Amino acid sequence: MSKVPPTVRKKYQSTAKCTDKTQHECDVMNSIRGNLTGYDCPKCLNRGTVFKVDGNYIVSRECECMKIRRSVWNIEKSGIKELLSRCTFDNFQDTEEWQKDLKSGASTFITDHIGKWFYAGGQVGCGKTHICTAICGELLKQGMSVRYMLWRDEVVKLKANVNDSEEYQKLINVWKTAQVLYVDDFFKTSDTEDGKKKKPTQADINVAFEILNYRYINPKLITIISSERSINDLLDCDEAVGSRIYERTKDYCFYFRPDKNKNWRLR
Ligand SMILES: [Zn+2]
Known part of the structure; x- marks a missing residue:
């Protein structure tokens, strides 16, 4: 860590903090129950979508259960x-x-x-x-x-x-x-x-x-x-x-x- 210039270290720390916050938001979004019926999906809790953190962003993709x-x-x-x-x-x-x-x-x-x-x-x-x-x-x-x-x-x-x-x-x-x-x-x-x-x-x-x-x-x-x-x-x-x-x-x-x-x- 000592070889990393202070400016870079600062940037790295702020991104990490941001990622933590983003991950928390993402977890909250993934914990909300959806209202799709017909099949009970443990992965998306019947929302049909799952969220994940990609860099500083939360991205969504269709859950595999949508095929079923x-x-x-x-x-x-x-x-x-x-x-x-x-x-x-x-x-x-x-x-x-x-x-x-x-x-x-x-x-x-x-x-x-x-x-x-x-x-x-x-x-x-x-x-x-x-x-x-x-x-x-x-x-x-x-x-x-x-x-x-x-x-x-x-x-x-x-x-x-x-x-x-x-x-x-x-x-x-x-x-x-x-x-x-x-x-x-x-x-x-x-x-x-x-x-x-x-x-x-x-x-x-x-x-x-x-x-x-x-x-x-x-x-x-x-x-x-x-x-x-x-x-x-x-x-x-x-x-x-x-x-x-x-x-x-x-x-x-x-x-x-x-x-x-x-x-x-x-x-
Ligand atoms: Zn699903």
Whole structure:
């Protein structure tokens, strides 16, 4: 210490004092409880931010718990909280070859989805919803925001607001811009008297086109679709909608023809 010139020593002492004071302020800030809920964090006491001294300043950074919180929030607003716990990759039944194919395709899709969509088509009970939900679960774990759109219900809400431009845009933008969108039972309609599926109405087609075309031109948005219909059937319903789905799902298009053996819910 004796070799340090007095002026420097003085400066050093005053900085040290200042740091002590700053550290105390910082400790006080770190001891205040926050009001975030859903996860009890011992590090930030539920503020979401932690403070530390950097030189003479107090700097803040986001607490690690925010990742967990975001994931919890994402699950809450995804609309498939219940399904997510039931439908995982681990409990997807894959004893048959076609089930193995579906599962392996779905797991590849999780990391290979730029400009590609996932399509699971075919009869009720073949595990379409299960596998699509499992994909959503994995993407949520990666911190992505997922929205679940049960086609029949949501299209009714959208069409009911079609004359209120502001409300309509607000509603449809949720589906257009979702980072991950899962459309379940796409173009689901009632059956005709001879047991065939009714075609969707022009209003249904318009809504589908607006959502899917937006996602088509924004290839980073992840789109997962399940439907009882085949791609050919979709092309029959509407060429513009069907061809966009066809093009985007080339690598990940699964369709299961009506076959009692594939309906393992019936076993
Ligand atoms: Zn925290």
